[in-house]
Amino acid sequence: MISDESRKVDGMDELAVEMRSISKSFGSTRVLDDISIDIARGEFVTLLGPSGCGKTTSLRILAGFEQPTSGEVRVNGRSVIDLPPWHRNFGIVFQTYALFPFLTAHDNVAFGLKMRKMPRAETNRRVEAALEMVGLAGLGRRYPRQLSGGQRQRVALARALVIEPELLLLDEPLSNLDAKLRTEMRSELKRIQKESGVTTVFVTHDQEEAFSLSDKIVLMNKGVIKQAGSPRDLWEKPNSAFVADFIGVENLIPGMVETSGSATAVRLSQDLVVLPPSVPFSAGSDVIVGLRARDVSLLPVSAAPAEGQTTLRAHIVDAEYRGETCAYRLVSDALPRPLTALAPSRESFGEEVLAVLAQDRLMVLADDR
Amino acid sequence: MLWPLGHLLLVVVGACWQIFMLAPLVIVVIVSFTSASYLLFPPPGYSLRWYAAVMELSWFWRSLGVSLIVAMVSTAIAVVLGTLAARALTRGRFIGHSVLEYVVLSPLLLPGVVLGFALFNVLVLMGLENAGLPNLIVAHTLITLPFVVRSVWSAMAGSDATLEEAAYSLGATPFQTFRHVVLPSAMPGILAGTILAFTYSFNDVTISIFLTSGEVTTLPVELMADLEYSANAAPAAISSLMIALMLFMFLLVIRIGGLKAFLDR
Amino acid sequence: MTADMKRPAATAWLQSSPAVLLVTAIAIIPSLILLFQAFRTPDGAAFTAEHFEGLASSRLAAQAFWRTLRVAAWTTVLTILGGYPLAILISRARERVAGLMLAVIIFPLMVSVVVRAFGWVVILGPSGLVNRLLVASGLVAEPLKLMHNEFGIIVGETQLLLPYMVLSLLAVLQKVDPYLEEAAKSLGANPIVTFFRVTRPITLPGLLSGVLLVFSLAMTAFATPQILGGARSPLLTTLLYRYVFSTYDWAAAAAVAVLLAAIAIAFVTVQRLLARVWLKANG
Numbered sequence: 001m002i003s004d005e006s007r008k009v010d011g012m013d014e015l016a017v018e019m020r021s022i023s024k025s026f027g028s029t030r031v032l033d034d035i036s037i038d039i040a041r042g043e044f045v046t047l048l049g050p051s052g053c054g055k056t057t058s059l060r061i062l063a064g065f066e067q068p069t070s071g072e073v074r075v076n077g078r079s080v081i082d083l084p085p086w087h088r089n090f091g092i093v094f095q096t097y098a099l100f101p102f103l104t105a106h107d108n109v110a111f112g113l114k115m116r117k118m119p120r121a122e123t124n125r126r127v128e129a130a131l132e133m134v135g136l137a138g139l140g141r142r143y144p145r146q147l148s149g150g151q152r153q154r155v156a157l158a159r160a161l162v163i164e165p166e167l168l169l170l171d172e173p174l175s176n177l178d179a180k181l182r183t184e185m186r187s188e189l190k191r192i193q194k195e196s197g198v199t200t201v202f203v204t205h206d207q208e209e210a211f212s213l214s215d216k217i218v219l220m221n222k223g224v225i226k227q228a229g230s231p232r233d234l235w236e237k238p239n240s241a242f243v244a245d246f247i248g249v250e251n252l253i254p255g256m257v258e259t260s261g262s263a264t265a266v267r268l269s270q271d272l273v274v275l276p277p278s279v280p281f282s283a284g285s286d287v288i289v290g291l292r293a294r295d296v297s298l299l300p301v302s303a304a305p306a307e308g309q310t311t312l313r314a315h316i317v318d319a320e321y322r323g324e325t326c327a328y329r330l331v332s333d334a335l336p337r338p339l340t341a342l343a344p345s346r347e348s349f350g351e352e353v354l355a356v357l358a359q360d361r362l363m364v365l366a367d368d369r
Numbered sequence: 370m371l372w373p374l375g376h377l378l379l380v381v382v383g384a385c386w387q388i389f390m391l392a393p394l395v396i397v398v399i400v401s402f403t404s405a406s407y408l409l410f411p412p413p414g415y416s417l418r419w420y421a422a423v424m425e426l427s428w429f430w431r432s433l434g435v436s437l438i439v440a441m442v443s444t445a446i447a448v449v450l451g452t453l454a455a456r457a458l459t460r461g462r463f464i465g466h467s468v469l470e471y472v473v474l475s476p477l478l479l480p481g482v483v484l485g486f487a488l489f490n491v492l493v494l495m496g497l498e499n500a501g502l503p504n505l506i507v508a509h510t511l512i513t514l515p516f517v518v519r520s521v522w523s524a525m526a527g528s529d530a531t532l533e534e535a536a537y538s539l540g541a542t543p544f545q546t547f548r549h550v551v552l553p554s555a556m557p558g559i560l561a562g563t564i565l566a567f568t569y570s571f572n573d574v575t576i577s578i579f580l581t582s583g584e585v586t587t588l589p590v591e592l593m594a595d596l597e598y599s600a601n602a603a604p605a606a607i608s609s610l611m612i613a614l615m616l617f618m619f620l621l622v623i624r625i626g627g628l629k630a631f632l633d634r
Numbered sequence: 635m636t637a638d639m640k641r642p643a644a645t646a647w648l649q650s651s652p653a654v655l656l657v658t659a660i661a662i663i664p665s666l667i668l669l670f671q672a673f674r675t676p677d678g679a680a681f682t683a684e685h686f687e688g689l690a691s692s693r694l695a696a697q698a699f700w701r702t703l704r705v706a707a708w709t710t711v712l713t714i715l716g717g718y719p720l721a722i723l724i725s726r727a728r729e730r731v732a733g734l735m736l737a738v739i740i741f742p743l744m745v746s747v748v749v750r751a752f753g754w755v756v757i758l759g760p761s762g763l764v765n766r767l768l769v770a771s772g773l774v775a776e777p778l779k780l781m782h783n784e785f786g787i788i789v790g791e792t793q794l795l796l797p798y799m800v801l802s803l804l805a806v807l808q809k810v811d812p813y814l815e816e817a818a819k820s821l822g823a824n825p826i827v828t829f830f831r832v833t834r835p836i837t838l839p840g841l842l843s844g845v846l847l848v849f850s851l852a853m854t855a856f857a858t859p860q861i862l863g864g865a866r867s868p869l870l871t872t873l874l875y876r877y878v879f880s881t882y883d884w885a886a887a888a889a890v891a892v893l894l895a896a897i898a899i900a901f902v903t904v905q906r907l908l909a910r911v912w913l914k915a916n917g
Contacts (some may be wrong), residue, residue, distance in 0.1 A: 065534055085537035086545075098535035102553045111549075112539035163539065375825055383723040386716040387738050390793060393753020394745060396763060400756055410756055410763045454653035457646035465647065472654055476661050480854030480898050482871045483891045486878060487664035490671070490888075511660045514653060572746035575856045579878070589748045596752055596861060605756070608749040615744045623737070 016041040016199040022071035031057050033223045046202040046210040049220035055203045063169055064088050090167040091160030097152045099144040105155045106140030112163035130162040150181045168200040207247055241288040241365045250293040250340040257285045272334040274310055276362035290363035296341035299354040310357040401605035408600055419606040432591040440570040443509035448563050451517030459525045477515045481575030489579040501585035508576050513566035524558020561626035568618050672888035685889040702869040705787050706852035712792040713848050717799035725807040739797045751861035754790045782864025790858040795848045802844030806837045839912050843905055850901035854894055
């Protein structure tokens, strides 16, 4: 339970969760390397990353199912490392929901309260309230096998929330749902979290999910944190090629940093040098230049490029219709890699086009993929 | 071409073997309804006289009682001990896991006559060979234990490990988790294992024959003795009753756990 | 963390201690005592191999040994002949039919050996079903001796052990990709060739473990040979029984027991080794 005493201890106690220098090895395999995460009370934090990046292991360490090889975990000011899961009071929603098949939905939700020896009347009241909050009022008598995937998920959520946990942990809870249900549950989840105000840690590999739900995203890869920040931070200022790639920056072109006079530029090929707004690398460094497809616009070959714009001749090799827009795959002598551009579908182009790169949107990143 | 014929041949061969499997059982049941005084097949006429005769036999009721008591008590003990042992075995790989596995399943390893004789030998050394019921119960617990362990182990291993984690996260200690989650979900397997253990104990003759004494014998042992002496159809009637009981148990196990209850090798 | 999660070995052994104690006291220790006695002189003074030598030189024992081997071999062969067709039919049949066929094969396992052997007595006896049919149809002049000899034992043990072979083969057959056989057929192999070249090799592990199991069980069966074998055709197991309860030669009985136990353990060991080898070879 959230205790008010801990809030008065010192200034740092606004943090609900502190994971400090957590490392974890399974035998000789290092799965987590010096991970540190801070989570404020009521915050919705997502651990995001490809499979094997260590996000689930981090969650399990937080839950108490795994012990870190080194490091410290504090929740609401007190260390939980030596606390077994049954004393931690965290609500967990598993990827497979883990509903007890031999109990009704009502009894599933009541389980945690029963373990806390709550009297029957009070338990029933709270269970009814929880089921109503997740939109399952009246379905308490059903068994898990009689419920749909989405309904089971809601029962799992109700079960985790009814115990009024200090933390809500969710391990890829939406991945077993089909696309439409997933977006529905996503907004449900957000609403419920805002209503209850519980500090939440969410694990997923789906970047869209992470961006729409979180206050803060921790992007991980191969056991290390790549970037942590608000969704906007990650979207606008990815700090490495991996991050850019993960959040969907379509064009990642290798280049080398050059100085010409007072300006720092990046040479992408013999014929093409670009001037990104900021190049935090020294001359001679190998870097990756990132540019979103929608920041590449197309002009007919005959058009006159405006002054100061980076333009190159390119050749369309593929076009993917996406409704409002069309994604074009371009090949150019001036570039070592194909380029992806996004243009409104109503415009049509010949095979040869002029590709205009929005110079102010160019990102210069280290290659850590 | 010719091959539908070949397939038909396979079906016929298979059917023959299946008849072969059921033949002794079916024949015994048919013969039990004979009206003749001696064992003749096919029976000249049909009657229930042998069932009536069996009902009068005191040794039938006595040995039936012994068999039932021994089976029930030894199964009960085996279920408790076996469930605990199976639980231990499901805790992943730990030091001595293989040793534990071998020890608990070892009664299946040794031939029945060896176990029976070894036990009898020890009892004689201790002067307890005529103790009767306790000897039988102890021996039957021993031989039914591996069945229970196997059934329960396979039932517990099959259940979702995340269910236990969910229980932990909701505040259940390991003991509470066992009681409220592990046991209920393994219950069908445990029940099936219990029934199989019961039938194995009830049917046993190889070990029991070394441990019976005077008044205290099991039904199969008495039946075997009776076979040597009588040429009438009383053994057939007794056998049919046993087959009926086992058929009931068989259907019960299938109802609870399906045919796969038998397939955990 | 509680001791439970930190030291799983300790809790595990604690939980299983009653079971372990039971097995040790009732099976392991008595067996060791028997083993000990098999090598003791009658007065208990010294160790000796005389009981084993006595067995080896006894004509009765030697005959019993070879008879046991023969019976086991024949039984195994018959279970293979029956096992394959049944296993193949079951693995190809629709679920309901397969379930029914499997039930017919498994149910007899739940019936006491005594009852089953008695059934064969009625069928194979001098005035039993088979003989009456043979005599009535004029095929033979006198009833054949189908019982109280090796033939009767083999028939009885085959019916006893066929389910084990079927289950062994079924276990591997169910893992066979059904499209493998179709692929073979599309490449021109007829069903017989397919069986020998594709199906049988794949089922080899199941066949081997079935053979080991059936052979071992056939060699150590007691009730079936006792009822169907008669006094003139003892096997090792019935010989042991005779030594214990008729001739009271417990030393010889102990020697036979040790021999039987050694055979059984040898078979299981070979089976486990093969299983491990197979696992390594096939990843």
